[in-house]
Amino acid sequence: MAIKIKGIDKWVLPAYLPQLRNYHTRINVFYGGAGSGKSHFVVQKMIIKALRMKRKMLIIRKVGATIKSSIWDLFMAVLSAMPQTVLAANKSEMTITLINGSILLFKGLDDPEKIKSIQGITDIVIEEATELTLDDFTQLNLRLRSKEPFNQIHLMFNPVSKANWVYEYFFAHGTPEDTMILHTLYTDNKYLPDEYIKSLKDLEMRNPAYYKIYVLGEFATLDKLVFPIKTVRLISPAETEGLLYWSGMDFGYTNDPTAINWGYVDNANKRLFIVGEYDKRGMTNDVIARTLQSLGLSKEVIIADSAEPKSIAEIRRAGIKRIKPAAKGKDSIKNGIDRIQRYEIIIDERCTKTIEEFDNYTWVKDKKTNEYINEPIDTFNHHIDAIRYGTQDVMKKKVRAGCATAEKHFLI
Numbered sequence: 374m375a376i377k378i379k380g381i382d383k384w385v386l387p388a389y390l391p392q393l394r395n396y397h398t399r400i401n402v403f404y405g406g407a408g409s410g411k412s413h414f415v416v417q418k419m420i421i422k423a424l425r426m427k428r429k430m431l432i433i434r435k436v437g438a439t440i441k442s443s444i445w446d447l448f449m450a451v452l453s454a455m456p457q458t459v460l461a462a463n464k465s466e467m468t469i470t471l472i473n474g475s476i477l478l479f480k481g482l483d484d485p486e487k488i489k490s491i492q493g494i495t496d497i498v499i500e501e502a503t504e505l506t507l508d509d510f511t512q513l514n515l516r517l518r519s520k521e522p523f524n525q526i527h528l529m530f531n532p533v534s535k536a537n538w539v540y541e542y543f544f545a546h547g548t549p550e551d552t553m554i555l556h557t558l559y560t561d562n563k564y565l566p567d568e569y570i571k572s573l574k575d576l577e578m579r580n581p582a583y584y585k586i587y588v589l590g591e592f593a594t595l596d597k598l599v600f601p602i603k604t605v606r607l608i609s610p611a612e613t614e615g616l617l618y619w620s621g622m623d624f625g626y627t628n629d630p631t632a633i634n635w636g637y638v639d640n641a642n643k644r645l646f647i648v649g650e651y652d653k654r655g656m657t658n659d660v661i662a663r664t665l666q667s668l669g670l671s672k673e674v675i676i677a678d679s680a681e682p683k684s685i686a687e688i689r690r691a692g693i694k695r696i697k698p699a700a701k702g703k704d705s706i707k708n709g710i711d712r713i714q715r716y717e718i719i720i721d722e723r724c725t726k727t728i729e730e731f732d733n734y735t736w737v738k739d740k741k742t743n744e745y746i747n748e749p750i751d752t753f754n755h756h757i758d759a760i761r762y763g764t765q766d767v768m769k770k771k772v773r774a775g776c777a778t779a780e781k782h783f784l785i
Contacts, residue, residue, distance in 0.1 A: 388561040389414040396523040400552040403529045405590030409557040415527045416451050423475035430477045430496040435504035437481020444500040483723050495519045502528040504725035507538040532592040534732040582752040596735040603718040613637040621763020622677040623755045631656045632755035638767045645716040650724040658684050662691035676762040699762040709761035727756040
């Protein structure tokens, strides 16, 4: 049963309108600056497509826990403007059934076995595609083999480093066959509030690296990385059994997130395991305390940015008794970087924000001499700072293992 929707062309921003009825291109890439409306459009298109013909759509992010506060809410917001189109919405199961029988399934790639069991997928939507690996994308592409017509994959992302797989796959060698690529900016979205536009423009002076990515929608030039070598893969609890546990936190609020990381250190073999991450903007200290409890970190030593002594004191009063300030002094950033560089860095592939920072954290280049100086950029460093703080004690061989077990802290 096809559902007719009146006036849909008026809902769609002009930059995207030519793609609204494109059901023939298999791979559809929407990328560019923040606030460009790309995710909103893809959600509009998918809902309209699902109402026009019976579909079984799989909506993906790398980590399932991030779906409920992002792409799920966006689908529900768009559907709320279409009365009597939803038959059932189950947030605990992460499924939406439309009135014509179309099904929308929301899944994280951190649960691949459940995805393998899904049959008859007609469409795949990948939010924040840069979080995935090339193998993730390849496996999803192979799974899209429904006998229904118009099978499509839609990917949305802000460009990050050229080291990311999406640059090599979609841009480095020309546009792949049967692929549509659309680049849009905030100027393509007439509905943005003035204060948001101003915050984007302010990045040009405040943070040129972010300005290039989030305003101009360009891939960052791969410069001289601070941590050029790392391993990204799934880490099993067994391989960290008996190792030294650490956790660290970098405070943020409006412009930057509060970043939390945790993991294990193998001092004998000089290996640093990063197994978990969490970040969010606008977190007050009481919310941070509740978050640390929900992550299972409330009884562990957490080393936080010492520039926020009041915040540390408030979080401690809220029940996080073992939080303490990081030791800082002259050249503490460079010394912390040097300490971490001596270790083999292994990052769990579900720590997507941390991986993004390691892919983009570079040394400063002197504009006059065009030479690199021994100073890192003050960008893409929130999780890296949390890691510096968290590991500052456990990388000393005299420190003994805490009470943490590896399995307990494998939370994403």
